[in-house]
Amino acid sequence: MDQRQMINQYLNTLQRYLARLSPAEATEVIQEIESHIFDLIEQHQANGQTADAAAILQGFGEPRQLAAQYVAHLTTGAPPPRGFKAIVQVKKTVSAALYYSMAVFGFLTSACLLFLAGAKALTPDAVGVWAMAEGNSLTIAFLAEPFPPEQELLGMTLIPLATGLGLALFWLTQRILRVLKQLM
Amino acid sequence: MSTDKQDPAAPEEQLEQKWEIQLRKGTLELVILAALQQRTLYGLELLKLLQTFPSTAITEGTLYPLLDRLKRELLLDAQWVQEGDIRPRKYYRLTVQGQQKLQQLTRVWRQSVQDIEYLLAHPGPDPMPATGV
Numbered sequence: 001m002d003q004r005q006m007i008n009q010y011l012n013t014l015q016r017y018l019a020r021l022s023p024a025e026a027t028e029v030i031q032e033i034e035s036h037i038f039d040l041i042e043q044h045q046a047n048g049q050t051a052d053a054a055a056i057l058q059g060f061g062e063p064r065q066l067a068a069q070y071v072a073h074l075t076t077g078a079p080p081p082r083g084f085k086a087i088v089q090v091k092k093t094v095s096a097a098l099y100y101s102m103a104v105f106g107f108l109t110s111a112c113l114l115f116l117a118g119a120k121a122l123t124p125d126a127v128g129v130w131a132m133a134e135g136n137s138l139t140i141a142f143l144a145e146p147f148p149p150e151q152e153l154l155g156m157t158l159i160p161l162a163t164g165l166g167l168a169l170f171w172l173t174q175r176i177l178r179v180l181k182q183l184m
Numbered sequence: 185m186s187t188d189k190q191d192p193a194a195p196e197e198q199l200e201q202k203w204e205i206q207l208r209k210g211t212l213e214l215v216i217l218a219a220l221q222q223r224t225l226y227g228l229e230l231l232k233l234l235q236t237f238p239s240t241a242i243t244e245g246t247l248y249p250l251l252d253r254l255k256r257e258l259l260l261d262a263q264w265v266q267e268g269d270i271r272p273r274k275y276y277r278l279t280v281q282g283q284q285k286l287q288q289l290t291r292v293w294r295q296s297v298q299d300i301e302y303l304l305a306h307p308g309p310d311p312m313p314a315t316g317v
Contacts, residue, residue: 029252032274036228036244039273061245069249073256 003053007037010057017067020074029070033060099180106173113166116140117159128152208239214293215240216250217259217278217286226265226273227251251276259285 011030018026041051060066119142120127130139130152154161219225219233219240231247234240254260259282266272278286306312 028274029248031272032227033244033248035226035271035273036231036248038271039228059244060248061243066245066249069245070252072249073253 003041003051006053007034007057010060010063014063014067017064018070020071095180099177102173102180103177106169106176110166110169110173113162113169117162117166120156120158120162124156127158129154129158208242211293212242212246212250213254214286214289216247216254217282217289220260220276220278220282221286224275224277226275228273230276254282258282 011034014033015026015030018029021029037053037056040056041053044051116127126144127142128140130141131137215234216230219230225233227244227248230251231242231244234242234247251260251262255262255276258279260276261279261282262274262276264272265275311317
């Protein structure tokens, strides 16, 4: 291969591996190395020696390894494998979505339970838990025309039960959110 | 590279080489900053300067990315200069921060050399003057 061709091929390969740098930065790196190589060749020729492009390029090492050193600062820390960045990104957005939906779901359910307990205390007849369709469905309701109280399942025990569940859920949601926040 | 495989060095020799490589790596930043002390050089000049000393000889593949890093850390300042009709060259020099860093590293280096020299100069079994150990 022609010396010049060999050098151009090296620089082209290097440029490809420098793709993560800004175009201006990559061009500057290439220009500097190009300038170095041709300076050396000229110096060799001025001394009446034949320039050996392969030997000169060997000093720079493999284009991929050389480029890796230039882009290392963009991937500080333990560099994830190629293509991993996208996965990390997805995982991050999932945790953010998970965090907020967890917060909404947890606190809302907790608030509903506390509200239920409060409502039962204020209007005991209108609020209750009933089994319907012969036990195939369970209804927690706030009714204008209540079912007969004797068919209700829990009666006033609904108050401590709903309060306890509501507070427990509130506490649990906080704990889960704290863990999720660390993972975000 | 291939000669290493054909002629494996003795273990002690390998250890010595390894230590030398580590030492060279660790002092490289100081070496570059020291070489650019009150000097403005372009890459090839700097490389040739470093290659004149047995313990500071490095390759292009080590020098250029390091210059890039030192520039990014604002220890060096680089400028493209076109002299006459030859191609432009990128000249490097120390920034104020680079000079401060050089002073700091020089202090550490000299202390280290002084301490090691002291240890080397005072073998046992006589106790060392300073500590009596």
